[in-house]
Amino acid sequence: MTAIRAVYSQVRIGWRTPWAYRGPTLLTMMILAAQIALYTVVWRAIYRGHSGTVHGTSVDVAVAYVILGLTVASVLDLWPRQSIASRVREGLIGVDLLRPIGLLTQTLATQVGNVAANIPQTVIGLGMGFALGGLVPAHGPGAAAAFVLSLVFAFAVSQLITLLMGLSSFWTLEVGGTTMLFGVVRTFLSGTVIPLWFMPGWLRTIADVLPFQAATFTPLSIYFGRPTGGLLAALGVQAGWVIVLFGLCSWVWSRAQRRVVIQGG
Amino acid sequence: MLRQYAILLRMGFAAARQYRADFLMTAFGALCYEAVSLAFVGVVIHAFGTIGGWGFREVAFVYGIRSMGHAIHGLGFGQLWDTDEVVRRGEFDRYLLRPIDPLLQLMTRRFQVTAVGDIVFASVLVTVTAIAAPISWTVARAAYLLAATIGSALVEAAVMLAISALSFRLLVTEPLMAVADNVYVTFGPYPLNILPRAVSYLLTFLLPLALAAYFPAAILLGRSGGLFVPIWFAGCSPVLGVVLFAAAIAFFHRQTRYYSSPGH
Numbered sequence: 001m002t003a004i005r006a007v008y009s010q011v012r013i014g015w016r017t018p019w020a021y022r023g024p025t026l027l028t029m030m031i032l033a034a035q036i037a038l039y040t041v042v043w044r045a046i047y048r049g050h051s052g053t054v055h056g057t058s059v060d061v062a063v064a065y066v067i068l069g070l071t072v073a074s075v076l077d078l079w080p081r082q083s084i085a086s087r088v089r090e091g092l093i094g095v096d097l098l099r100p101i102g103l104l105t106q107t108l109a110t111q112v113g114n115v116a117a118n119i120p121q122t123v124i125g126l127g128m129g130f131a132l133g134g135l136v137p138a139h140g141p142g143a144a145a146a147f148v149l150s151l152v153f154a155f156a157v158s159q160l161i162t163l164l165m166g167l168s169s170f171w172t173l174e175v176g177g178t179t180m181l182f183g184v185v186r187t188f189l190s191g192t193v194i195p196l197w198f199m200p201g202w203l204r205t206i207a208d209v210l211p212f213q214a215a216t217f218t219p220l221s222i223y224f225g226r227p228t229g230g231l232l233a234a235l236g237v238q239a240g241w242v243i244v245l246f247g248l249c250s251w252v253w254s255r256a257q258r259r260v261v262i263q264g265g
Numbered sequence: 266m267l268r269q270y271a272i273l274l275r276m277g278f279a280a281a282r283q284y285r286a287d288f289l290m291t292a293f294g295a296l297c298y299e300a301v302s303l304a305f306v307g308v309v310i311h312a313f314g315t316i317g318g319w320g321f322r323e324v325a326f327v328y329g330i331r332s333m334g335h336a337i338h339g340l341g342f343g344q345l346w347d348t349d350e351v352v353r354r355g356e357f358d359r360y361l362l363r364p365i366d367p368l369l370q371l372m373t374r375r376f377q378v379t380a381v382g383d384i385v386f387a388s389v390l391v392t393v394t395a396i397a398a399p400i401s402w403t404v405a406r407a408a409y410l411l412a413a414t415i416g417s418a419l420v421e422a423a424v425m426l427a428i429s430a431l432s433f434r435l436l437v438t439e440p441l442m443a444v445a446d447n448v449y450v451t452f453g454p455y456p457l458n459i460l461p462r463a464v465s466y467l468l469t470f471l472l473p474l475a476l477a478a479y480f481p482a483a484i485l486l487g488r489s490g491g492l493f494v495p496i497w498f499a500g501c502s503p504v505l506g507v508v509l510f511a512a513a514i515a516f517f518h519r520q521t522r523y524y525s526s527p528g529h
Contacts, residue, residue: 027440034444038451045459046309046316055312181294184301194305198312203304 003101010106014113029124032074036128039066039193055197061224062195064129064136068223069192071125072151073216075118076158077186078111079179084166094262104253107166111159139225146231150219153238158215160245161186167249170256191217197226211245214238269365270373277376288378295382299332303390306454317459322397323486328454329387329394330410331478334417335449336383342422343377348429349439355527368517400485409503413481416503420477421449423506423513430513430520448472456483458491465493473509476502 018025040063047059057065084107087093096103129135138144165182187193190212196204207213208228218234221227227234282288306328310321319327351357351371360367395402395410424445432438448468457465457479469475480499483489489496 023437023439027443030440031443031447034447035451038447041460041464042451042455045455045461046313048459049315049317050313178290178294181297181301184298188301188304194308198308200308200311203308 006099006101007105007109010101010109011113011116014110014115015117017114018117028074029121032070032121033124033128035070036067036125036134037132039063039070040129040132040134056226057195057197060134060136063132063134065195065220065224066193067125067129067132067134068220069195069216071122071129072154072219073187073190073192074121074125075115076155076215077183077190077192078114078118078159078162079183084163084169088169091262093260097260104163104249107163108159111162115155115159138223143222143225146227146235147219147223150222150235150238153235153242154215154219156242157211157238157245160242160249161211161215163249164245164252167252167256170259186212186215189213190215191220195220196228211241214241266366266369270369273365273369273373274376277373281376281378288381291378292382292385295379296386297382298379299383299386299390302450303328303332317456317491319456319488322394322399323482323488324454324456325390325394326398326400326486327456327478327482329391330413330417330482331449331453332383333387333391333414334421334477335453336380336387337415337418338421338425339377339383340380341418342372342425343380344372344374345425345429346439346442347374348432349437352432352524353436353527357521357524358526361524367521368514398486400487406485409481410485412503413478413485416481416506417477419506419510420473420502423509424449424472426510426513426517430517433520433523445472449474449477453478455479456488456491458493462493469494473505475499476505476509 043062043066044059047054047062052058084093084103087096093103096106099106101109126135138147165179189207189210191207196207196213196217199207207217214237218227218238222231222234228237306324307321310316310324314320316324348371351360351374356374357367357371360370363370391410391414400406425442428438428441428445431441452460452468452474457468457475460468465475475494480492480494480502483492484496484500484502489499492499
């Protein structure tokens with residue numbers, strides 16, 4: 001019971017942080033709205049002069065895809081620097097380690113609160129998409145239901161990826177532009193802006209064997225009725241990544257414990 | 266003034282190099298960042314073949330000019346992103362007390378390490394894409410390309426200076442800068458005549474992105490047929506860059522009058 005309360009208090013910290021720092025939160029919302037407007041214009045312009053579909057994708061799907069993709073990513077894809085990295089740099093990790101619940105649990109709990117606080121962004125994203133006339137319905141009721149289920153997996157995959165990146169800061173102490181680089185690689189390979197359908201074969205293979213696509217592309221491909229290898233396979237791959245990433249996080253953390261540096265301590 | 270700038274820049278550079286691993290990783294990270302953003306455009310062209318009738322080599326050339334312009338801008342004016350903080354925390358007090366132009370001090374308060382990676386990447390890219398582009402190079406054209414990249418940097422700097430100058434009155438300009446930056450990154454590499462005419466004009470006269478890559482590239486590629494402005498206007502892009510930049514500097518200086526030191 002006390003453990004549950006402890007976890008809940010971490011969730012609440014994560015939930016409150018974005019509302020305490022309203023400036024950056026508003027900034028993210030503005031950027032989301034701007035990006036959706038920009039990519040909508042760009043896709044429509046690119047498609048002009050290419051009638052019909054390109055790689056099986058119509059302009060309506062490409063636009064709806066990027067609207068949903070940016071919205072989902074803006075809710076789920078947290079920056080790892082909000083979690084462990086900054087705690088390590090400032091030496092606060094020492095406090096975290098004294099807490100009555102394990103570091104992985106508390107970090108995940110904070111991230112869950114963070115994601116929950118991000119949910120209002122869907123109003124911005126979808127509202128902007130609606131205003132631009134860019135939304136299309138799911139491929140069918142079945143696809144819609146599977147999309148929701150896949151989003152749950154995507155949530156887990158995304159949080160574990162963020163956690164894993166955060167854990168790596170025990171070694172790197174957040175050196176240089178790694179966070180920035182991680183962000184852009186994640187956006188690219190998760191298919192947030194460009195569906196993996198458009199990628200040349202070799203790049204598609206790279207994207208397919210990495211976990212990023214399971215965090216955005218998979219639910220979207222289900223929504224548009226084009227899951228890779230069928231619905232069950234797509235969901236199975238997501239579930240597989242949840243297990244693998246969880247295992248990786250536990251393993252990395254067990255190694256990290258031996259080399260924690262509490263800066264300023 | 267230039268001497269002061271050189272001294273301050275060198276000091277910042279020396280300070281940044283103290284943390285060697287951090288310096289290298291940051292520069293390398295920035296380089297990869299640019300590479301991934303090029304990959305976005307690459308995937309689109311791979312899938313579509315042409316964009317508005319422009320092939321891969323031509324679009325890549327637009328991208329080359331823009332990335333070089335962006336890199337030079339970053340080296341000189343990357344610190345503008347911190348204007349809000351400098352104003353809000355009163356760091357600007359210090360700049361007003363020293364006998365050097367406050368803007369110069371703001372620009373050199375830290376060395377923009379990411380710009381090193383950007384410049385390495387952009388130099389290679391602009392060279393490769395210029396060679397690959399279907400242009401028969403003459404000395405005059407090469408000189409125009411050089412002017413175009415500098416003009417591209419000046420246009421971006423002018424936009425960012427104008428926005429960050431509002432910081433003295435508004436205190437918060439970062440969202441505006443972020444939106445402008447997003448526009449530059451998202452639309453930068455494309456031939457802008459594919460956009461709806463209203464958007465094209467917005468990107469020429471309100472947020473002058475067209476001057477920063479598309480116009481000079483169209484001139485060099487002999488693609489002036491698709492231009493939505495008179496050809497002489499497009500050709501003058503580098504000159505307009507200088508004019509806009511000078512205007513933005515003047516605007517910034519005027520706005521500093523509205524600075525009120527925090528806590529007083």
